[in-house]
Amino acid sequence: MTPKNFKALVVHETEPGTFTHRIEEREIDSLPAGDLLVRVHYSSLNYKDALSASGNRGVTRRYPHTPGIDAAGVVAESASPLFHAGDEVIVSGFDLGMNKPGGFGQYVRVPAGWAVRKPAGLTLAETMIYGTAGFTAAQCIERLLDRGLKADDGKILVTGATGGVGSMAVAILAKLGFTVTAATGKTAEEPFLRDLGAAEVLARDKAVDTSGRALLKEKWAGVVDTVGGDILATAIKSTRYSGTVTCCGNAASPDLPLTVYPFILRGVSLIGIDSAQCPTSVREVIWEKLAGPWRPEKLAGMAEECTLTEITSRIDAMLRGRIRGRVVVTLG
Secondary structure, three states, X not given: OOOOEEEEEEEEEEEOXXXXXXXXXXXXXXXXXXXXXXXXXXXXXXXXXXXXXXXXOOOOOOOOEOOOOEEEEEEEEEOOOOOOOOOEEEEXXXXXXXXXXXXXXXXXXXOHHHEEEOOOOOOHHHHHXXXXXXXXXXXXXXXXXXXXXXXXXXXEEEOOOOOHHHHHHHHHHHHOOOEEEEEEOOHHHHHHHHHHOOOEEEEHHHHOOOOOOOOOOOOEEEEEEOOEHHHHHHHHHOEEEEEEEEEOXXXXXXXXXXXXXXXXXXXXXXXXXXXXXXXXXXXXXXXXXXXXXXXXOOHHHHEXXXXXXXXXXXXXXXHOOOOOOEEEEEOO
């Protein structure tokens, strides 16, 4: 039987520009309309969640609010023929945790189109080790492969490599046999990155060109960029003829300071990656790959677990750039 109340992390604006968050008891009936009521067993912490929890209006427009762009759990009630009570599902992207109550609550109510069935090869907890970060990394890799990239074509650069997307990209690419160069500002984490499969670790200052040249020596057969700004610009200028660069983040900067020369003289392709609006048919294919041939050898070691009551310290650490890999949130 579905309870009347559940626990959730709720962010409040206590005064203009000042935000706090605490665990509260909410009513099931307070959730928005939707086809599925899902009992959330696990969520994960993403940078977008940390921004939402700190009051970033570019992520969340109205407060009080429950963040959590990822949720994995069991359908409690269904008004859709696509799902039945008891089905194990993954809910991520769309407006979950941004302007609709998200996975940092024990229940969510969502449209059926926001959910996919959990692949047989993963547990609910394992789906949240991946979460949106792992799914986004897989999207980047899928686009590189679609462009014909092969493991023996040369080195692949992954920027922001200790972050959620970056670390997943390193691990998946290594599993697929690629030679990965991991760029990071946390060079003390080199053992972690090499354990994921990185063949080379590049300090962040070595990944940024300050010469001002429009083109640089060709280094990379492909790039997974998670940070944007000067690092992305340098990566594009260093990508080989007809190479592909995927871009999915802007933690460093949303600006892209470069000329068109890499595109018109080397035929470099820059592909933007968005996970929020990714169609369900694509989601299902990628999740099956993550459950099978793309599953990293050390998936379990890529995340730490915390409870809702412990998440405040993880949010603060993420905003300060002090999180390595992934954080899985257990909802009891």
